[in-house]
Amino acid sequence: MSLRGPDTATGARWVPPAGRPPLSARMIRATWRGLPVKRFDVGREAGLVVPAADGSPLITDHYFPRAQGDFPTLLVRSPYGRGLPWAPQYGLLFAEQGFHVVLQSCRGTGGSGGAFDLWRNEAADGLATVAWLRAQPWFTGALGTVGPSYLGYVQWALATDPPPELKAMVVQVGLHDPHGLFHTDGVLRLENALAVGIGMTYQHQGLRPFLGATVRLRRRLRSVTTAEPLRGSYAATLGREIPWLDDVMTHPDATDGHWRGASPAEPAEGPRVPTSLISGWHDVYVDQTLRQYERLRRAGCDTALLIGPWTHTSALQRGWPEVFAESLAWLRAHLCADPSDLRPTAVRVHMGGANAWRDLADWPPPAAVGAWFPTADGHLTEQAPTDAAPVASFRYDPADPTPSLGGPLLSGTAGPRDNRGLEARDDVLTFTGPPLTEPLDLLGPVLARLSVSTDTGYADVFTRLCDVDAQGRSVNVCDGLGRLRTTGDTPAQVTVAMSATAHRFAAGHRIRWQISGGAHPRYARPPGTGRPRVDATRFVPVRITVHADSALLLPRDAEAGGGAVS
Template sequence: MAPWDRLPVPPIRLPRPKGLPWPAGLSWPAGLPWPWGLAPYTVERDLPVTMPDGVVLLADRYVPAGVERPPTILVRTPYGRRGPAALANGLLFVPFGFQLVVQSARGTSGSGGEFDPLGSERTDGLATVEWLKRQPWFHGSFAAFGPSYLGYAAWAIAAEAGPELKAMSLQITASTFRDAAYVGGSFALESTLTWTDLTHRQQRRLGMLTAPLTSRRRALRAARSGRPLAEMDVVAGGEPMRFYQDLLAGHGAASGYWDTRDFSATVGEVSAPATLLGGWYDVFLPWMIKDYLALRAAGHVPYLTIGPWWHTDARHGLPAIRESLAWFRAHLQGDPSGLRRDPVRVYVTGAREWRHYRDWPPPGTRRTRWHLHAGGGLGEDGPRDAPPSPYRFDPARPTPALGGPTLLGSSRPVDNRPLERRPDVLVFTS
């Protein structure tokens, strides 16, 4: 149990910030006052929720004062329920008339059982929804909220949660992490090793504080060790780590590992209105867009926001809260005044401006297929007959990555020209 999971959370009071740096087009919803002093609330700690196998998971319930029959926002997380995690889990929604139920995933922060990343979220999540519906304080509607793993846990139950699920607001996440673990068919060492080490250590004393700061450093040290992939978890963490080994072994479809961990096939069955927020440099963006397209193909009208952010970029935190609040007010409280007119809003990096669209890809967009040409060319005509383009690979001088999406590090854009000048890198240019 993290140290702050034993501490009370006092009411949080925020002064109205002056000159809050919202990106253009991401203003606070019209008609909604900024909570100068957040409304008081009560908290019920460590609510026991029994799973079908007898394991007991713990949840905290935040209830706004003076609000009759508040709708519920459900969050399921492996990252702790209190302390700094409380804000990330949606505490700021409570002053606006929502009760918040935050549950710690199996094997984390006091919940029983063993943490099996990705493996228990459907079963445990659906059991939690059934428990929620039986509570005398549940008034018939709830929403799902969360970034990253929290969003994945919401996708795991979304198609089967029942008509009581009225809305979903998910950020920097996807309904499956399968392709993100094997990007382009290659094992995503940075993402899998850093996250495995992070979740492996965070349940230790002060782990919630230290693991986010040191897990990536340990993963980099392991990657530079020259040891085989199968030993990287031991190099980084000092012992074998189950999730890392599972991902290594689960690459092929024959393993069956992803059969109960991939919810992309059920996205079109989700009837609850969904809003999705991601970043151009986020490691999960391609699959978040696939989720959006699956909802559109099923006849739904999800909202989509893509900003100039990466996965751990703090700048997407406030826009996520703002957009989620407007979404929940519209679909759980019947007040659509805070919703924008166009469902899609994206930041165009070259123009440095926000643009609004009715759909994604924008109407009129043409998909172009590019072909590799001899001599480093890239063109629309092809494929052409040409000899292979050779390069020289030296395992003693591995090719680094100067940039690109990462899970825990910064993914801000970088100049790749020094990398492209290496003899072991092929570059094709239009």
């Protein structure tokens, strides 16, 4: 078979070079199971130079099927280099299925020229790359984008002013709101900020520098995250000061001018590029994914949603067969006019606790929201209180901050964990319901409506939903954090979004509501004084009191019904 493809503009025929994908990519390809059968052998052009919007050279690798014919193109732009895992997962696997794959290092990374500046150049550089594609003899005019995390952000940036060739996007565990990555309710998401700093600084340099920096941070994490002041404490461990990281850490207010134009979420609604959204229930970006799905559906965009039992990293590891199949089906449907592998419903979610998938017409599905209330004896009941009396209190000490455990993080410590050790601490309250006599299915957003007083006027409240099995093992389902500002003994009312879930509490299991004053180092410690967290040098313990009119709001599956308790 000829390996020549026609140049549709000139009639000349393109002769693919003899290059092959790197050996490391081919070796990793051999280790995966459950992937589609390879359709084509793959070639590679390495080190192509594409001019950025300002003329800086963007270093680019081109993977292609070694076969005759016209194939659509996928653009994958990354600040993390073009080696592992991007070469095998995107360059090799998608080219095997019949796509040209253009894998490019963002400016200032992976050998590309210019200086990396978080989020500010991606729209212009993406459009410049598409302009370069138009001049390539193998480019047919059918373009899709795919990729995870920041590789999802660059897709949203391109979609703010989409080129006419852009026919499909697949955003996997992806980012669209940088402020939401670094802050929650004005509270610095400290561990994630440090993880992003390492990834952006070292990952494009290769595996050894990246792993070295990761190990250094893990060893010194406590000293870095409890430094007084916090500002600049990471520099010795990460080996340098990172101006953009300082900027994001010191601008907690979403309305600050620093964040103007950072999120392409709303501008990207208008063009209505068909978009597949993929996330995991313990992915750090799951809330952003769900918000984006709601926006796109409201705008009438062709949109699909897949939420699996994954963290940010496990979606691209043990979840990769499902993620790849979902991505491939969407791209074939919109770039190759082959919808045969699309599922019939817009939404598929994994039910935690049941280890089963649910196909849904939309998200969130109809639900009956039920309220559960705390009692002074540590129980959780559906009977509403008759007053707003205090039910329990605890002392949060910044010198011994309540530790974080699992949940939606960028690190390998993310996900569901046994919370019993955490719940044994004096600074963690738990309220536990009776054993369920039949399964209870939750589908949708979980909220905590808290009535809380403090003795200093300033505090955080971290609230978590857990599933307690018959042996007493307490596993986190979802959680959230909010800031408190109280006056005197008067309770403050605050509603905390605890993300969303699709989870079955089995018969015999119990619902547990966990409340504490923080989760460190996932979130920066509250100083108890109202001072900015990155500059605080004085930390004051705070007593936090929870009142009876607080409520945990749970979305019961309207189709499945109740979930009776004994």
